[in-house]
Amino acid sequence: MRTILSAAALGLATVVAPATQASDAAQLVTILTSDEPQTQLMSMVLTMQSMQAGAGAYVLLCGPAGDLALKDAPEAATAPQPPKGMSPQALMQKIMAQGATVEVCAIYLPGKGVGEDALLDGIGVAKPPAVAARLLADDTRIMSF
Template sequence: MSLFSKKTATLAFVLALLFPIQTMAAEPTIAAAAQPASSVDNTKGLFVILTDEEPMTQMMALVLSTQTIEQGKSVQILLCGQAGKLALKYSKQTMFKPINKSPQMLLAALIARGVAVEVCPLFLPNVNMSESQLINGVSIAKPPVIAQKMRAEGIKLFTF
């Protein structure tokens, strides 16, 4: 093979690497990738695990949960640790501006809209409380059921 032929073959090889030939099979992949991700929403709802004792964090978690309901998606809430106190009758309330509501008020409104709210099964016995001290609409979580709900298709998990 002549020196000219070797250089031409090498150049053709390098160009082929730099500019691969696109086939018809590649087009659907390119077309699918071009669609914006926001055009398809497969989310059915949220599973919110609230553990933080800070009232402002609790408030934001419940504000976002309320907005999720407003947008037609489902919400389920699990209260664990210090956040479990939200579910106790006569718990201390902190009011927040600009809506002049407390996390307990938002939690009650979510319950009234059908949101399932449960407390961690470890919460009550470890704060020396009983189920009778929970506000209406709050139940004690069953770990196998919670695990199933958390991994359900279309459910996004949020922790606060």
């Protein structure tokens, strides 16, 4: 009887463990650099799913991905993607509305030759020491695209 109970407990622990591990990550940092719309959208989908599972979310847009943050974003950032007709920028704005913080890399705006007024409302400019602290925090998981 003891062996059966132990096996049952082990089976239950195996089923419960993945969910527990997912909730252990209180903070998710998504670093997006890709200019590819499907990759951009998938990074936002996974960030949204992580938020729905209870994680806090911070998105850092660098290089070509910084264009998602622009008021006058390129068509690739705003064009609907299959299968649900959502654009990378629209989903990014949706996760912001649900509490995610989105920032562009500190060198993005100077490299682009524009000021902070070119960014969508609610998007800031990352401060490297603060980003480093996020990345090194014990409760952080990092996704990079």
